[in-house]
Amino acid sequence: MDKVIELFLGSKHEREMKRLAPLVAAINAREPEVQKQSDEQLKARIAAIRQEIQNAIHPLPENAIERRKHVQAVLDQYLVEVFAIVREAARRTLNMRHFDVQLIGGIVLHEGKIAEMKTGEGKTLVATLPVVLNALSGRGVHVVTVNDYLARRDAEWMGTIYKFLGLTVGCIQNQMGDAERQEAYRADITYGTNNEFGFDYLRDNMKFELEAMVQRGHVYAIVDEVDSILIDEARTPLIISGPSELSVDLYYQVDRIIPKLVRGEEIRDKYGNKSTTGDYVVDEKAHTATLTEEGVAKCEKLLGVSNLYDPNNIDILHAVQQALRAHTLYQRDRDYIVKDGQVIIVDEFTGRLMPGRRWSDGLHQAVEAKEGVKIEAENQTLATITLQNYFRMYEKLAGMTGTAETEAEEFAHIYGLDVVVIPTNKPMIRKDHPDVIYRTEKEKWKAVVNQIVELHQKGQPVLVGTVSIEKSEKLSEMLKRRGIPHVVLNAKYHEREAQIVAQAGRYKAVTIATNMAGRGTDIILGGNPEGLAKAEADPQKDPEGYAKALEKYRKLCAEEREKVLAAGGLFILGTERHEARRIDNQLRGRSGRQGDPGESRFILSLEDDLMRIFASDSLREWMRRLGMEEDVPIESRMVTRSIERAQKQVEGRNFEIRKHLLQYDDVMNRQREAVYSLRRRILEGKEGRDWVLRAAHDIVGSLVDTYCPEDKEPEEWDRAGLEHELENFFGLNLAATDISWETVTRAQLEEAINAAVEARFEQREKTIGAEAFAQLTRYIMLSVLDSQWKDHLLALDHLKEGIGMRAYGQRDPLVEYKRESFELFQDMMERVEDQVVQYLFRVELVERVPERRRVTPIRATKEEASALAGERPEAQHSPTSGPPTTVRRTVPKVGRNDPCPCGSGKKYKKCHGATTGVAGS
Known part of the structure; x- marks a missing residue:
């Protein structure tokens, strides 16, 4: 259609x-x-x-x-x-x-x-x-x-x-x-x-x-x-992260046993039944490495643990799995380099170094142990968002x-x-030659070097695209042996990268680069005179020298341009197909700008990663039947189309992975928006005093439900338990109130306690001063919210790790994740309310410290003092480093989305729970 x-x-x-x-x-x-x-x-x-x-x-x-x-x-x-x-x-x-x-x-x-x-x-x-x-x-x-x-x-x-x-x-x-x-x-x-x-x-x-x-x-x-x-x-x-409390010694211990494990493979018998050999198997397509039963037993023996899957050994199991991935899936000079005693990640798409970036979840520590460099402490997520x-x-x-x-x-x-x-301004006249495929990688590199030598002798500039630093350096060594002058561009940073790529169109130039290096920089045939002049004289410090150099290089570049045009323009030589057609097209697109002539070709081998992992068996069988001989390539549009089909399959698979990850992140995104929105309202002064009082009333309601349940007579109420919790939360002495326990009803009791709580709040506000108390309220609310959000992110990470297993029980992992993450979020918001109320109602004044410019916030306990002393959340001790305070209940608490017990038919949060604060709003 x-x-x-x-x-x-x-x-x-x-x-x-x-x-x-x-x-x-x-x-x-x-x-x-x-x-x-x-x-x-x-x-x-x-x-x-x-x-x-x-x-x-x-x-x-x-x-x-x-x-x-x-x-x-x-x-x-x-x-x-x-x-x-x-x-x-x-x-x-x-x-x-x-x-x-x-x-x-x-x-x-x-x-x-x-x-x-x-x-x-x-x-x-x-x-x-x-x-x-x-x-x-x-x-x-x-x-x-x-x-x-x-x-x-x-x-x-x-x-x-x-x-x-x-x-x-x-x-x-x-x-x-x-x-x-x-x-x-x-x-x-x-x-x-x-x-x-x-x-x-x-x-x-x-x-x-x-x-x-x-x-x-x-x-x-x-x-x-x-x-x-x-x-x-x-x-x-x-991800913005802060130091975690986990020890790094475990990674050194585990790293020593990984080389002792034997790699196996997955095999099928004639009936299609699967079995494995060795201690672990690697699936390059899925980018996973998994221990076999024999491997688990060997790890237990080498580490001296009885059961690797015991909940007490969960950190050891995690370290073993990450160490196995580090040794089998992550290669030096391809995925990372070691520089100045540090493991620096290499961007898989651009080939650029990414200093400051670290793999999460212990993987970076596992790679550091493998390379024998100092292991940096593992970090815990403080804030995160996907680019999507x-x-x-x-x-x-x-x-x-x-x-x-x-x-x-x-x-x-x-x-x-x-x-x-958008159509091009001038017609595209670049020639895109069919792929050339060799049997082995050795034959391919020999052909690549021969092609470069031939182009160099002709004077035609060539930009060679590689997929990794390792491959760039390998090709560079081969060209040195043939005496071909060239420039290697890999993992160098921005200015240098742009300067090199800008001159890749000069006469006889040979430039080796990762496939996407220098994006955003035009390759002008004959060279870029401004770049060459700047290398000779600084336009700011020596404008006269720069002007002379510019005039000289303009003439030189104009002459070289004519020679390059006669030689056929810039030649793009790809040495491996990427998983995404897009990146191959980007490499090709460096040639043929603004109607210039140019050529492109990919020289491949059956041993390339894409061909080895993803190309169909039928393609390999067909090429074998053609009787591929050493150093004799196959050049066919049909083969090129087969490779593109393999790339489409990989693209589709990667799209599904990204879509799947985004579905999970969308759940957290809604929670992040709720937390950040509350944070913003606190900073703007829209939430503060009223929020605390709503939370206090919510807590009072929960305590009365717990210790004075409706289905018990007043003489059966746990008065001592209620008094203890009111003292714990509000510093409130119930004996000092005029509550008549013999005649009071539940409703009257709750109302009297709420009145006493409000009176104590106002008294504290008056004692400290309205403005100072408002600032203190804001600080405590933000500190507690940030700390609980950090812990919630960790809980979500742990939930996500094992949620996929629910599929074995015929349950949708995404639905389960949504349900459980929402419950965790509600619990988190309740903890925020509990702790904010506790801190605000139980803090005490301390004297001003002369050497500090600002008043030390009021405190009640050592733990609370550490929470209130900091100025920046990411640099200070968590205000909730101890176990979170929770309300002890003897009967189930009414959930905010449950039907209201009054029988109105409304949800509790819309009826009698309407004053419950953020989690119900």
């Missing part, structure tokens, strides 16, 4: 181009009029439009969907004029005029979609159009890049246009303090990396002062290299990349983003 529609109406992307054509024509029609205006007139017009837009959008609707529609409708009215002005501003400041296809890309981004534009089509410049238009609303625009270098480069480069038009630009960098970050976020346009934006959000929700928060909302974001950020990096959540859930917070999200169409289904399903393929 789709094919029939396409035949008569054109493809979806062609229909999009027809829809947007009138807007492009209208912008072009404005150009002569805008060109006549002076710089001051353009600035004045932008300032006037800004005021008109801001007047038109206020007041903003409360509902986020309605708000987006309202703002979008207002901005659409000014699109043609603003785009025409931005195009003129770019021409005057950077001598760059937006092509028509770039205008289309800008409209697509403004509509909140993904613009797929080939490499070299000027995506950085495209973003300026919707950025300016949306920044005029005064609500802030975030431009998200893949690394700090690109964020800084783009903010400075495109900032020329923004500043010309009177807009402010900020850039978030890794080493910035809070004051600098606040200033950057207050700007009209803020550049930064996905990690910096995400971590700032988490850090903001750990602050104890509203004024200390740096972000001001999530309105509109444009994500550069959107596939890399929203798909590749979305597998790993952002962070970016879904924005009212409007857009993205741009050279490769998104293959992942269109995932973008639509998870982010609600449509992908629009």
Whole structure:
């Protein structure tokens, strides 16, 4: 059906181009009029439009969907004029005029979609159009890049246009303090990396002062290299962690026994029954390593434990499993490197080092033990969010990349983003040769080197894509033996990476890089004269020297460009297919920019990981029957299509994994939103005194239910137990009240206790001072909430670890996880109420310490004092390091979602439990 529609109406992307054509024509029609205006007139017009837009959008609707529609409708009215002005501003400041296809890309981004534009089509410049238009609303625009270098480069480069038009630009960098970050976020346009934006959000929700928060909302974001950020990096959540109390010695002990285990394999008999050999089996496809029964017995013997699966040995079992993964699935110089006595993760997609990042759940400690370096203490999660859930917070999200169409289904399903393929400004004339496949890896590398030597002798520049540092260095050694000058780009950071890649188009250049290295940097045939001149003279310190160098290199690069064009343009040589077609397409896309000639080819072997693990047995059998001989490759479109089918299967599998992880994270996300919303209300002063009194009434109700149950006569009530708990929670002496125990009813008793509790609260408020008590209340509420949230995150991690086993009992693990995590959340919120009330009602004044500038908060016990002494939650002792205080009950407590016992038919929280506070709200 789709094919029939396409035949008569054109493809979806062609229909999009027809829809947007009138807007492009209208912008072009404005150009002569805008060109006549002076710089001051353009600035004045932008300032006037800004005021008109801001007047038109206020007041903003409360509902986020309605708000987006309202703002979008207002901005659409000014699109043609603003785009025409931005195009003129770019021409005057950077001598760059937006092509028509770039205008289309800008409209697509403004509509909140993904613009797929080939490499070299000027995506950085495209973003300026919707950025300016949306920044005029005064609500802030975030431009998200893949690394700090690109964020800084783009903010400075495109900032020329923004500043010309009177807009402010900020850039978030890794080493910035809070004051600098606040200033950057207050700007009209803020550049930064996905990690910096995400971590700032988490850090903001750990602050104890509203004024200390740096972000001001999530309105509109444009994500550069959107596939890399929203798909590749979305597998790993952002985590802020603090030191855990677990000992690291266990990892050293366990690491010593792993080399003594023997790897086995899974075998099937003729009836299809499975059995295993050896001590453990590795499934590379599923990326798992599992102990066999023999392996478990051997580990128990080597470690001197009787039962590895005894609950008391759970930490030992966990350490064994992570050590096994570290030894069998994680390779040095592929997944990580060891540098200066530290294990540093290598990004599997970009080949870049990721200093500061650590694998979670003890895996990093297991790798450190394996490599014999110092093991850093294991960390406990304090705050976490996935990139999916962070970016879904924005009212409007857009993205741009050279490769998104293959992942269109995932973008639509998870982010609600449509992908629009923008045509190139000039026709693409790059030749993409079929894959060449050899029998063994040794034959493949020999062929790769021969191909590079041949291209080098011809003068044609070649960019070689590898999948790991190890492979890059192996190829480099082989080229050195053949005397071929070359540059290796692996795990070097941003500036150096961009400089190397920018010169990869020079005559006779050979550049070896990981498949995605240098994204965001154009490869200009003949070389980049500005980069070469900067390497010779600093434009800031020696402008004269720089000008001379620039003139010299412009001539040289122009001459080299002619030679490179005659040789056939940039040749892309892939040495291995990646799991995702997208990353292969990104590598290919480095060649053939703006109508330049170019070529691409992948040289593979049957021993490559993708072919070995995922390619079908029928493909291998078919190639064997063809009688593959040594050093004789097979070149066939059919084989290339078979490989692409294998890649599609892997992509589908990875999509399902990400979707599955997101379903679990969505459960926690709703809880996170509830906690962060409460935190925000506390900081804004909307929750405090009333919240504490509601919680106190809730606790009183629970205590009366427990110690004075309705089904018992007053003389049977546990008066001593009630008095003890009231003293424990509120410091309240019930004997001092005028309660007549002989005649009092349950309702009267609860009312009298609530009155006594309120009186004690007011008395404490008066003694300490209303303002000081309000500050103390806020601090205690935030401290307890943060501490309990941290413990709740740990509990959810443990719940998630074993929830998959429920499937064996014919129960849906996701449904079970939702149910149990909700119960854990309710328990957590009740503990928050219990502990906040305890701290506030039982603290005592202490004297001011002369050497400190601020008054030490009031305290009651040693444990509480440690909770109140800190200034930052992430750096201080937890206020609930001891076991949480719980209400002791002799009868089941009415749950907040249970039917109310009064018989009204309503839920308890909507009836007699209406004053129960957050967990029921």
